[in-house]
Amino acid sequence: MSTTAVTVSTHTEVRTARVGLWPQDGRCRLELANGLVAPRVIRHDATTAEVSLVATTATLLGGDVLRLAVEVGPGLRLDLRDVAGTVAYHGRGLGCVVDVSLRVHEGATLTWAAEPLVVADGAEVTRQLRVDVAEGGRLLLRDQVALGRSGQDGGRLDCHTTMTYAGRPALVEHLEVRSGLAPGALGDARVVDSVTSLGWRPETPAGHTAYRLHEPGALSRQLLTQSHASTLPDLWDDWTSQLPPI
Amino acid sequence: MPDTTRETSRAFRLGVAGPVGTGKSSLIAMVCRELGDELQLGVITNDIYTDEDARMLRAAGVLDPDRIRAVETGACPHTAIRDDVSANLLAVEDLEADFAPLDLVMVESGGDNLTATFSPALVDAQVFVLDVAGGGDVVRKGGPGISRADLLVVNKTDLAPYVGVDADLMLREGQDARDGRPVIGLSRTDPDSVAELRAWVLAMVASHRDGHHVPVDPGPMAPHSHAGDGARAHSHVHDGGDGVHAH
Amino acid sequence: MLPHPEFAAMLLADGRLPVGGHTQSAGLEPALLGGLEPRDIPDLITTRLRTVVLVDAGTAVVARHRTMAGLPLDDVQLAWAARTPSEVVRAASIAVGRGQRRLAQRLWPGSAAASALAPLRAPARPVAVGSMAAAAGLDGARTARLVAYDDVQSLCAAALKLCPLDPAETTEWLLHAGPGVEAVVVAVAHLTEPDGIPALSAPLLEQWQHAHPTHPRRLFSA
Ligand SMILES: Nc1nc2c(ncn2[C@@H]2O[C@H](COP(=O)(O)OP(=O)(O)OP(=O)(O)O)[C@@H](O)[C@H]2O)c(=O)[nH]1
Ligand SMILES: [Mg+2]
Numbered sequence: 176m177s178t179t180a181v182t183v184s185t186h187t188e189v190r191t192a193r194v195g196l197w198p199q200d201g202r203c204r205l206e207l208a209n210g211l212v213a214p215r216v217i218r219h220d221a222t223t224a225e226v227s228l229v230a231t232t233a234t235l236l237g238g239d240v241l242r243l244a245v246e247v248g249p250g251l252r253l254d255l256r257d258v259a260g261t262v263a264y265h266g267r268g269l270g271c272v273v274d275v276s277l278r279v280h281e282g283a284t285l286t287w288a289a290e291p292l293v294v295a296d297g298a299e300v301t302r303q304l305r306v307d308v309a310e311g312g313r314l315l316l317r318d319q320v321a322l323g324r325s326g327q328d329g330g331r332l333d334c335h336t337t338m339t340y341a342g343r344p345a346l347v348e349h350l351e352v353r354s355g356l357a358p359g360a361l362g363d364a365r366v367v368d369s370v371t372s373l374g375w376r377p378e379t380p381a382g383h384t385a386y387r388l389h390e391p392g393a394l395s396r397q398l399l400t401q402s403h404a405s406t407l408p409d410l411w412d413d414w415t416s417q418l419p420p421i
Numbered sequence: 422m423p424d425t426t427r428e429t430s431r432a433f434r435l436g437v438a439g440p441v442g443t444g445k446s447s448l449i450a451m452v453c454r455e456l457g458d459e460l461q462l463g464v465i466t467n468d469i470y471t472d473e474d475a476r477m478l479r480a481a482g483v484l485d486p487d488r489i490r491a492v493e494t495g496a497c498p499h500t501a502i503r504d505d506v507s508a509n510l511l512a513v514e515d516l517e518a519d520f521a522p523l524d525l526v527m528v529e530s531g532g533d534n535l536t537a538t539f540s541p542a543l544v545d546a547q548v549f550v551l552d553v554a555g556g557g558d559v560v561r562k563g564g565p566g567i568s569r570a571d572l573l574v575v576n577k578t579d580l581a582p583y584v585g586v587d588a589d590l591m592l593r594e595g596q597d598a599r600d601g602r603p604v605i606g607l608s609r610t611d612p613d614s615v616a617e618l619r620a621w622v623l624a625m626v627a628s629h630r631d632g633h634h635v636p637v638d639p640g641p642m643a644p645h646s647h648a649g650d651g652a653r654a655h656s657h658v659h660d661g662g663d664g665v666h667a668h
Numbered sequence: 669m670l671p672h673p674e675f676a677a678m679l680l681a682d683g684r685l686p687v688g689g690h691t692q693s694a695g696l697e698p699a700l701l702g703g704l705e706p707r708d709i710p711d712l713i714t715t716r717l718r719t720v721v722l723v724d725a726g727t728a729v730v731a732r733h734r735t736m737a738g739l740p741l742d743d744v745q746l747a748w749a750a751r752t753p754s755e756v757v758r759a760a761s762i763a764v765g766r767g768q769r770r771l772a773q774r775l776w777p778g779s780a781a782a783s784a785l786a787p788l789r790a791p792a793r794p795v796a797v798g799s800m801a802a803a804a805g806l807d808g809a810r811t812a813r814l815v816a817y818d819d820v821q822s823l824c825a826a827a828l829k830l831c832p833l834d835p836a837e838t839t840e841w842l843l844h845a846g847p848g849v850e851a852v853v854v855a856v857a858h859l860t861e862p863d864g865i866p867a868l869s870a871p872l873l874e875q876w877q878h879a880h881p882t883h884p885r886r887l888f889s890a
Contacts, residue, residue, distance in 0.1 A: 335867075338750075343746055343750075344746055344747055344749075344750035344862075344863075345750055346750055346753055347747070347750040347751050347867045348751065348753075348867050348869045349866065349867040349868045349869065350869050350871065351868065356715070357711040357712070357714045357715040357718075358699075358704060358708045358711045358712050358715060358872075359695075359699060359704070359711075359712050359715035359716065359719075359870050359872050359873040359876075360715050360719065360870045360871065360872060360873070361871060361872060362872045364871075364872075367871065384875075384878065384879075386753040386754040386755060386874075386878060387754075387755040388750075388753055389746070389749035389750060389752075389753075389755075389758065390750075394753050396871060396875070398871055398872060398875070469887070470885055470886075470887060472884075492691070492889075493691050493886065493887065493888055493889040494690070494691060494887075495690040495691045495692065495693065495826065495829070495887055495888045495889075496829040496887040496888075497690050500690050501690070501691070504684060504686065505684065505685075505686040505687070505688060505689075505690055506686065507686055507687050507688030507764075507766075507767030507770065507771075508688040508691045508763065508767070508889070510767075510770075511688070511763065511766050511767065
């Protein structure tokens with residue numbers, strides 16, 4: 176929905192990593208393709224699959240475009256996880272792009288416990304996250320972004336997020352992450368850790384806070400100076416356990 | 422539901438104003454206790470710095486806590502009942518819609534000085550509450566609420582001997598200042614006075630229901646206003662379609 | 669007969685407009701309760717103008733456009749809601765939006781604004797303001813300026829109640845916010861589509877405001 180101009184080199188062809196889970200003959204079929212990340216199947220049965228994402232190159236450099244498209248067909252469940260976090264390095268004047276699209280069809284479930292995206296000094300990252308959950312579909316997403324490797328101030332990250340539920344906008348955000356923003360934006364936080372549910376609204380356990388989205392969904396977010404201080408792993412476990420079985 | 426279609430079940434709206442600590446919340450609790458069985462009630466409190474009034478009333482257990490709602494006034498209790506009644510009006514209408522049909526909604530003003538009175542855009546009638554402990558000469562100081570509120574209550578008459586006030590004199594002066602409008606000397610320890618208050622509220626609700634009651638604006642918060650000066654100028658309430666104010 | 673647009677803009681920007689605005693502090697009281705240092709208040713204004721005010725001003729401009737075009741406002745309200753994830757923040761905006769709608773219906777009965785706002789269950793403040801701006805004859809730029817100015821002046825007025833300050837000082841803040849307000853105008857005045865409404869967020873502001881109703885001692889509702 177929102178557009179931004181980003182400087183990336185376009186001479187290399189961008190390969191889109193794909194994970195698709197589709198119903199077939201009463202079972203389900205996985206459709207996988209490698210890009211800057213490569214999907215690895217951990218588990219796969221009649222209606223569910225678990226897939227981890229492994230980086231195929233060291234990391235994100237200036238000019239890189241990491242494109243990932245995930246789609247879960249009607250009634251199925253996909254659990255996605257990252258093997259490791261992603262570091263965006265100094266771009267030497269070139270920005271890099273992380274472009275992720277998640278589609279959850281009717282009655283399907285997608286969970287993704289994403290590992291942190293770390294923005295090192297000199298990196299300029301634009302992250303586009305597009306999520307479309309169809310009526311009756313469910314998403315649970317953990318999303319962490321962090322400024323700087325240890326001892327660094329970190330570069331600049333612009334997260335453009337557009338989530339829809341049943342075709343209606345549910346969460347649209349342009350989140351700027353960089354140091355030196357005026358008071359009220361991030362404070363002294365270096366880490367923005369979020370868990371989002373969409374298509375369903377889990378109960379929030381005591382000790383946690385979550386926004387009730389206008390559409391069915393919830394967002395719990397922590398602004399932290401250190402990522403290990405986050406209590407969202409607990410919330411993740413709690414919310415995961417509230418997902419109805421497929 | 423759009424606000425515009427909420428006209429259907431309008432309660433009798435009664436404002437309760439008066440200086441800090443004179444007994445506004447206590448009076449409301451008393452009305453709830455006395456009339457809760459025969460009338461459907463709701464209460465809005467205006468809080469100056471806390472939602473103490475609402476909590477106190479909920480704790481009193483005289484009314485379903487959901488029927489007691491607090492409205493923040495941005496430190497402007499005057500404004501919230503007079504110049505810009507929006508927040509209170511919406512709260513009243515929400516109560517009326519959520520618990521329809523209500524007979525009576527009482528709105529407690531944040532305790533203020535002698536000059537604050539309710540806008541007729543917010544309430545149908547209002548009670549102005551003084552107490553004997555505020556001193557015997559308060560009534561003589563006057564003000565739009567004292568002179569022209571639908572009811573003047575001189576509260577805590579039981580304390581009069583202890584604070585050296587002649588309660589009867591205070592009531593007489595009140596009557597003089599009010600051109601025959603009602604005055605009640607009230608004490609929670611005096612059942613007759615409680616009965617008098619109860620009867621007044623019931624009569625007002627009945628008169629509203631029959632369509633006889635015509636709201637009367639006690640007038641603006643003119644400084645040092647005195648009885649009978651008839652000053653009606655300078656209201657910030659948009660009470661006319663032309664939006665022109667008299668000055 | 670439309671009022672002169674300058675006159676209409678002044679009327680709508682008046683802090684005493686009876687829409688319930690005085691019950692809110694434009695996020696200042698939540699910020700102070702959340703730990704903002706009073707000396708950082710001018711910087712807080714900057715943050716708001718770059719983020720939430722941009723969202724609200726964009727929403728108002730699009731609501732104005734849609735009202736003029738005779739289009740429904742549901743999509744505008746949805747776009748705003750998707751950019752305002754906290755139910756507490758949405759509720760505070762809606763409280764004033766309803767007051768604003770009531771006034772619009774009173775001042776301009778039978779107008780496109782009155783009929784566009786009527787079917788909404790409860791309009792967000794910028795949706796109601798934008799629609800009302802259409803009725804009052806404001807263009808997109810004046811509508812955006814109105815929203816941004818109102819946010820800053822509400823914050824400044826609230827600051828006087830919350831902190832020991834010379835009223836001249838908060839007026840100075842307001843004056844100095846002028847360029848930031850104009851930047852908002854430039855960014856959103858041309859918008860016509862809900863999808864184009866800016867979505868810049870201020871996560872800390874949001875957290876502070878979300879926590880506001882849990883504070884036992886507060887003067888303002890937001
Ligand atoms: N002796 C005596 N005390 C009373 C009476 N009515 C109220 N009080 C006391 O007066 C005090 C103030 O009463 P409230 O009802 O809280 O007064 P208020 O006008 O609502 O106060 P604010 O909302 O703070 O302005 C309380 O301690 C009451 O118990 C009465 O009839 N007699
Ligand atoms: Mg009280």
